[in-house]
Amino acid sequence: MNSRRCDVAVIGSGPGGLAAAIAAKKHGAESVLVVERDREPGGILPQCIHNGFGLEIFKEDLPGPSYAQRFIREAYDLRVEFLLDSMVLEVGADCRLTLTSRKGGIQEVHPGALVLAMGCRERTRAQVRLPGSRPAGVYTAGTAQRWVNIEGFMPGRRFVVLGSGDIGMIMARRLTFEGAKVERVLEIMPYLSGLMRNYVQCLQDYSIPLEMQRTVTRIIGDRRVEAVETASVDEFWQVIPGSCEVIPCDTLLLSVGLIPENELSRQAGVSIDPLTGGPVVDSHFQTSVPGIFSAGNVVHVYDLVDWVTEAGYEAGKIAALYAQGKLTPSKRTVAVRAGENVRYTVPQRVDPLALAEGAIPMQMRARQPIEAPAWVEVAAGGKTLTRRALPYARPGEMVTLNIKPENADALFDADALILNIIPR
Amino acid sequence: MKEMEKNADSREIICVACPKGCRLEVRREGGEILIRQEGCKRGLEYAISEINDPRRMVASTVRLVNGNHPLVPVYTAAPFPKGKIRELLQALREVRLEAPVKMNQVVLENALGTGIDVIASRDMVMYHSIDIDHI
Numbered sequence: 134m135n136s137r138r139c140d141v142a143v144i145g146s147g148p149g150g151l152a153a154a155i156a157a158k159k160h161g162a163e164s165v166l167v168v169e170r171d172r173e174p175g176g177i178l179p180q181c182i183h184n185g186f187g188l189e190i191f192k193e194d195l196p197g198p199s200y201a202q203r204f205i206r207e208a209y210d211l212r213v214e215f216l217l218d219s220m221v222l223e224v225g226a227d228c229r230l231t232l233t234s235r236k237g238g239i240q241e242v243h244p245g246a247l248v249l250a251m252g253c254r255e256r257t258r259a260q261v262r263l264p265g266s267r268p269a270g271v272y273t274a275g276t277a278q279r280w281v282n283i284e285g286f287m288p289g290r291r292f293v294v295l296g297s298g299d300i301g302m303i304m305a306r307r308l309t310f311e312g313a314k315v316e317r318v319l320e321i322m323p324y325l326s327g328l329m330r331n332y333v334q335c336l337q338d339y340s341i342p343l344e345m346q347r348t349v350t351r352i353i354g355d356r357r358v359e360a361v362e363t364a365s366v367d368e369f370w371q372v373i374p375g376s377c378e379v380i381p382c383d384t385l386l387l388s389v390g391l392i393p394e395n396e397l398s399r400q401a402g403v404s405i406d407p408l409t410g411g412p413v414v415d416s417h418f419q420t421s422v423p424g425i426f427s428a429g430n431v432v433h434v435y436d437l438v439d440w441v442t443e444a445g446y447e448a449g450k451i452a453a454l455y456a457q458g459k460l461t462p463s464k465r466t467v468a469v470r471a472g473e474n475v476r477y478t479v480p481q482r483v484d485p486l487a488l489a490e491g492a493i494p495m496q497m498r499a500r501q502p503i504e505a506p507a508w509v510e511v512a513a514g515g516k517t518l519t520r521r522a523l524p525y526a527r528p529g530e531m532v533t534l535n536i537k538p539e540n541a542d543a544l545f546d547a548d549a550l551i552l553n554i555i556p557r
Numbered sequence: 558m559k560e561m562e563k564n565a566d567s568r569e570i571i572c573v574a575c576p577k578g579c580r581l582e583v584r585r586e587g588g589e590i591l592i593r594q595e596g597c598k599r600g601l602e603y604a605i606s607e608i609n610d611p612r613r614m615v616a617s618t619v620r621l622v623n624g625n626h627p628l629v630p631v632y633t634a635a636p637f638p639k640g641k642i643r644e645l646l647q648a649l650r651e652v653r654l655e656a657p658v659k660m661n662q663v664v665l666e667n668a669l670g671t672g673i674d675v676i677a678s679r680d681m682v683m684y685h686s687i688d689i690d691h692i
Contacts, residue, residue: 173625182630182678184614196616196632198679202660282618285627310617310646329578333571334613338639530576 135240139164139214140456141449142230142244144221144397147176148438149429150250151204152445153452157248158211162453165213166242168232170220174208175201176252178438180279183303185330189439200438224249224401228424245456248448249398249412249420249427253391253434255300261389263295265352268359274300274388278307287311289384293361294318295349299327299436301388306335315341316380321348321366324502326390326529328436350377352385361385391434401425408477409433415466416480416493418448419455423462426452433479433496436531440496461486467544469495472512472551476500476528483536485544492535499526499554506557509534513547526554570607574599583608612636616678617649619664623683624656630678631664641669649675656683 140162143150146169157165173179178186181197188194191203208215219234230242255273263271272288278300280286290313294301297320305315318336323346325332336343344363350372351362365376393411395403404413404421411432412420419426428448429441454460463484471478478497487493495511503526510520511534518540526532532554536544544550567584574597583604584591590605606612615637618628637645645668652665658681665675 179630179679182616182618182632184616184632194614196630196678198630199660202679282630283626283628285618285620329571329576330573333573333578337571338613524577 135237136243137240138243138245139166140245141165141248141452142228142242142246143167143248143250143449144224144230145169145176145250145252145429145431146171146174146205146215146217147250147252147429148178148201148204148441149252149431149445149448150176150248151201151208152442153248153250153426153428153449154208154213155204155211156446156449157453157456158208158213160450160453161457161459162245165211166216166244167208167213168216168219168221168230168242170218172218174205174215174217177275180275180282181303182282183307186438189437190442197438204442221397224397224425226402226422228401245424246452247401247425248445248452249395249403249425249431250429250445250448251394251397251431253393253430256387256390256392258387260392261295261387263349263352265362266354268352268354268357270354270358270384271352272384272386274298274304274386277384277386278304281307281311287313289313289358289382291316291382292384292386293349293363293380293382294386294388296320296388296390297322297326297332297343298388298390299331301386302327302331302335304386304388305341306339309339309341315339316382317341317363318343319347319349319363320345321370322346323368324527324529327388328529347376348372349385353379358383358385391430393431393433395431398425398427398431403427406477406481408471409479411479413481414479415463416483416487417451418444418480419451424455426455433477436529440531467547468549470549470551471497473553473555474500474503474526475552475554478552483544483550485541488536488538488541488544492537495534495536495550495552497532497534497552497554499528499532502527503554503556507554508557509552509554511536512551512553513543513549516543518543518547518550522557523554570604572600572603574603611639613639613642615642615645615675617646619649619652619654621658621681622653622655624654624658624681625684626681629654629658629664629681631675632678633668634674634676637668637673638671641671644669645675654681656681 141157178197178201186200221232223231228247353360360381365373426448428445466482476498507523507526616632621629662677
């Protein structure tokens with residue numbers, strides 16, 4: 134078996150992995166290797182042909198392929214090495230990778246530090262337990278996106294989309310552009326799960342009806358989907374009798390959430406936070422296993438690619454410092470917990486010494502929407518360390534609060550930090 | 558989430574100038590556009606452009622011959638008049654490109670006489686030149 138060494142290895146070449154590889158090179162790692170299972174780098178971005186990427190980082194409104202290409206070029210110019218069409222089979226606790234590819238067979242890689250950047254996967258029919266028969270024509274929105282935008286294949290003519298996630302709304306518009314009819318977008322929650330601008334520009338612009346608090350109760354069809362039965366639900370997701378409607382269609386697309394992809398992380402013994410589905414990390418995106426870092430949607434699902442890139446930069450920089458023996462190990466970390474109306478937080482622990490390098494951003498998601506002025510605050514021992522005013526808080530939009538260097542004393546004394554999102 | 562009113566004098570639009578998504582009731586009075594409820598400055602600008610000349614960025618694909626994929630993703634270099642989007646998509650269906658393609662290469666110049674170009678979103682290499690170790 135072939136065996137090789139490198140300073141930093143990155144699994145995945147989406148926005149998180151590309152940023153990590155670029156940052157690792159810029160911070161002194163001599164050999165940086167990116168392993169990607171697809172035949173070209175970029176992760177999911179090449180199929181996200183719509184605009185809206187890069188508004189934060191470049192102040193430009195780019196489509197996904199352009200956003201990816203900027204980073205692919207930069208990585209290539211910095212002499213980052215790519216192993217494409219290559220699948221990582223195993224990750225050891227010592228960061229060792231076993232991978233396979235058509236060209237090179239099975240190989241082992243021994244990196245000085247490893248960045249996990251595998252991204253996330255879509256929830257499928259099995260994970261939302263949709264009743265009914267099992268015909269062809271039930272796909273995730275991202276699968277349909279790849280077929281329509283890259284492979285040039287239309288999976289149907291008449292669609293129903295379950296879930297108001299961004300990919301679902303964007304695909305509803307895309308399919309309309311390609312001549313299909315999108316009969317309905319259904320959302321089980323009383324609020325939109327994607328961004329408002331996507332509702333306006335993808336559904337409202339093309340008169341695609343969105344129904345809230347409605348779901349699919351049965352898939353009908355023998356070999357191919359012929360219709361879906363839909364119904365209203367109450368606040369406990371219980372079907373309201375008499376509210377059924379059968380919608381004829383040939384395809385049902387699912388946009389019902391994303392799950393960080395962590396099979397490899399678990400193999401390596403990385404602790405997983407059950408709330409995020411991703412690794413437990415500190416503010417440098419260091420996992421519970423020394424030398425293994427993680428970045429992007431593998432940690433928690435972001436709503437903007439720009440924040441994935443930022444996370445990748447941080448993880449790649451710290452991985453490079455670790456590989457060069459320049460990273461001071463943490464003496465003590467303080468746990469961060471989700472408090473009132475907070476579903477989860479990232480990072481889940483912070484090293485107070487990290488404040489010496491500047492503010493520590495705490496990222497979180499609200500549990501319930503607050504459509505009124507709100508506070509996001511971090512508290513310790515019953516006292517508020519710092520807080521920030523929000524015009525509103527919604528589960529679909531990530532909230533960030535910086536712990537500032539002037540909070541250092543309070544942070545050193547704290548046993549745990551509690552994050553709250555509360556009405557103002 | 559009701560359909561916006563098609564009433565010419567007064568209609569509701571959802572502002573997307575920021576993620577907040579305020580509902581603005583917009584009225585036209587003697588050539589001036591007024592927003593009923595309290596809104597911000599960006600909201601007023603958005604409402605005016607939405608009433609007078611609504612535009613959107615448009616992204617689609619065109620056919621690619623001899624490329625590493627059968628399609629090239631393309632987009633409008635600037636926001637495009639909303640009322641002409643369907644016609645633009647029809648025009649793009651007629652376009653056929655030969656690989657290789659370069660990012661930002663003009664795919665359709667001065668589309669429908671709007672002065673807006675449609676450009677390629679990424680590089681596309683020729684099918685035979687794919688080397689899976691070096692892109």
